[in-house]
Amino acid sequence: MECPKCCSPWNSQERIPRILSCGHSICELCAKELFRDCKIICSSCQCPHIFSVERLFNETDDEYVDKCMSSLSKNFTLLSLISTQALEPESSNEPSFELQFCEEHNLPVHSFTEKPFSLVCDKCIEEIAEYNLVVKPLPEVAHYTSQTIKDISSNLKKQHQECESALEFYSRMTKSEKERAIDMVNEYFSQFYTCLDAAKTEFKSELDQVLEEQIAVNKKAAIALEERNNFIQNIDAQYNYFKGLQDNEIVRYSENFDNLLNKIRQPHDNTELVSVSLTPNKAKVSAISSLLDSSYEFSIKKAVDFWLCERCNLKNVDGCIACTKCSAFRPLTTYPNLLSNPEHTSKQEIHELHLRRQSELQTISELDKNEAQGVFYLIHANWITKWKEFVFNKNQNPGFQAGALPPGPITNHLLFEDSECKVLKLKLKAAMDYRGLNEKVWQAYHRIYGGGPMIVRKRLNIYDEPKGK
Structure with missing residues (x-):
C-alpha cells in the first residue's frame, strides 16, 4: 500500500x-x-x-x-483499498463486497460507471478512458449509499415520532373537544334555565297572591256557614223543646211556632268553595319548544390555530383554556387580541377568560375549606386583591371588553427591603399588607402563577420565627 x-x-x-x-x-x-x-x-x-x-x-x-x-x-484497485481502510475506523457496519472479477479481462472489479451502469476493472478503465465517463470506486459509493440509508432511517424515525405525536395530540384533542363541547352545551342551556327559573319565580308569586285572595274569600264563606250552622242548631233546640210539650201547653206557643217557621224559611247566602287550576297554553309551549330547537346551530370548524404550553411545551388546539397534559392555563400572550389589541378582543377570547375565572374560583374555594394546620403560608395582600378582582371580574377599566385580567406572578418580594428577599420591611400588618393561607391554597396559587418567595410562619405574624427553625 x-x-x-x-x-x-x-x-x-x-x-x-x-x-x-x-x-x-x-x-x-x-x-x-x-x-x-x-x-x-x-x-x-x-x-x-x-x-x-x-x-x-x-x-x-x-x-x-x-x-x-x-x-x-x-490504479482504482489501490484507491479502493485506500478508501476501505479510511472508512473502517468510522464504522464497522459498512457493507462489504465479495471480490468479483471482470468477465472479459479476469481482473478484480473495483469501480463502476453510473451512465451506463457497468462494473469495471483496471483494463476496462483504460478502454473507456476516451469516453470521459464518471468512474467511482465501489467503497466510496458503498459509504455514500450507507450514509444515505442512515439518513433515510433517521428521517423515517423522525417522521414516525411526528406521526405518533400527532396521533397522541389528536387523541387528546378529541377528548378535550368533547369536554369543551359538553361545557358549551351546559353553559348554553343554563341561560334558558335561568330564564325559566325567573319565570317560575314570577309565576309562583302571582299564584301566591291569587291563592291569598281566594283563601280570604273561602275564609269569609266558612265563617258565614259556621254562623248559619249555629243558627240551625238553635232552632233545632227550640223545636225539640216544643215537640216534647203536651197538647194543652202547645196552644200557648202558637205564636212562637210562627216565628220559628218564618226564620226557617228565610234564605241564606250561597257559599261556594273554589280552587285554582292551571290550564297551560299548548300553542305557546309548542312555540317555545320550536324556539329552542332553532336557537342553536352546530358547525365543525377547521382547527388551524394552536398555542404552546410554557410549562411542558405541548401544542394545544385553540379553544382549550388549559394544557391537556399539565393543566397549566393558556398564556395570555398566545391570545390574538387580548393583550396586543384589546379593543378588538373576540367573544371567544372573552368566553375563555370567563371559563378560567370560574375554574380558578372553584379550585381555590374548595381548597380554602381546609384550615391551616399549625402553619401559615403568607402572601402579599395586594396580589390577593388583584386576584379577586380577576375572578369576580371587577374591572377598573369599563372600556376594556375582556374585563379584569389575571394578576401575574405572586409579588411576595414586595414585602422585603432587599432584592434577595432576606430583610423584611418594617411595620407590616396582617390583613393589610399580607394574608395567611393554608398549604394547599398556596400550592395552587404558586402552580398557576409562579412567583414568590414562599413565606411560612407558625403563626399569622410575618415577623415570627420561620417554620422549621
Whole structure:
C-alpha cells in the first residue's frame, strides 16, 4: 500500500497511484520526478513508458507534465483499498463486497460507471478512458449509499415520532373537544334555565297572591256557614223543646211556632268553595319548544390555530383554556387580541377568560375549606386583591371588553427591603399588607402563577420565627 520508489503510502491527493505501460504503479509525485524527454523509466522493471501527448506551443513545462500525468490511468484497485481502510475506523457496519472479477479481462472489479451502469476493472478503465465517463470506486459509493440509508432511517424515525405525536395530540384533542363541547352545551342551556327559573319565580308569586285572595274569600264563606250552622242548631233546640210539650201547653206557643217557621224559611247566602287550576297554553309551549330547537346551530370548524404550553411545551388546539397534559392555563400572550389589541378582543377570547375565572374560583374555594394546620403560608395582600378582582371580574377599566385580567406572578418580594428577599420591611400588618393561607391554597396559587418567595410562619405574624427553625 505504498509507492515502490519513495515508499510513501498511496493517497487520493498528491500520491495518486498511476499505472505505467508495463503494469507497475507509481505515485504521481515520483512520476513527475522521473519524467524525462516525454517518457518515464519504471523503477521496478526499467521499462520505459513513452507519452504521446501533443504539446501546445504556449504550454509551460509544468503544464505539459501535468497533462502527461493526467493521461496515466489511476490504479482504482489501490484507491479502493485506500478508501476501505479510511472508512473502517468510522464504522464497522459498512457493507462489504465479495471480490468479483471482470468477465472479459479476469481482473478484480473495483469501480463502476453510473451512465451506463457497468462494473469495471483496471483494463476496462483504460478502454473507456476516451469516453470521459464518471468512474467511482465501489467503497466510496458503498459509504455514500450507507450514509444515505442512515439518513433515510433517521428521517423515517423522525417522521414516525411526528406521526405518533400527532396521533397522541389528536387523541387528546378529541377528548378535550368533547369536554369543551359538553361545557358549551351546559353553559348554553343554563341561560334558558335561568330564564325559566325567573319565570317560575314570577309565576309562583302571582299564584301566591291569587291563592291569598281566594283563601280570604273561602275564609269569609266558612265563617258565614259556621254562623248559619249555629243558627240551625238553635232552632233545632227550640223545636225539640216544643215537640216534647203536651197538647194543652202547645196552644200557648202558637205564636212562637210562627216565628220559628218564618226564620226557617228565610234564605241564606250561597257559599261556594273554589280552587285554582292551571290550564297551560299548548300553542305557546309548542312555540317555545320550536324556539329552542332553532336557537342553536352546530358547525365543525377547521382547527388551524394552536398555542404552546410554557410549562411542558405541548401544542394545544385553540379553544382549550388549559394544557391537556399539565393543566397549566393558556398564556395570555398566545391570545390574538387580548393583550396586543384589546379593543378588538373576540367573544371567544372573552368566553375563555370567563371559563378560567370560574375554574380558578372553584379550585381555590374548595381548597380554602381546609384550615391551616399549625402553619401559615403568607402572601402579599395586594396580589390577593388583584386576584379577586380577576375572578369576580371587577374591572377598573369599563372600556376594556375582556374585563379584569389575571394578576401575574405572586409579588411576595414586595414585602422585603432587599432584592434577595432576606430583610423584611418594617411595620407590616396582617390583613393589610399580607394574608395567611393554608398549604394547599398556596400550592395552587404558586402552580398557576409562579412567583414568590414562599413565606411560612407558625403563626399569622410575618415577623415570627420561620417554620422549621
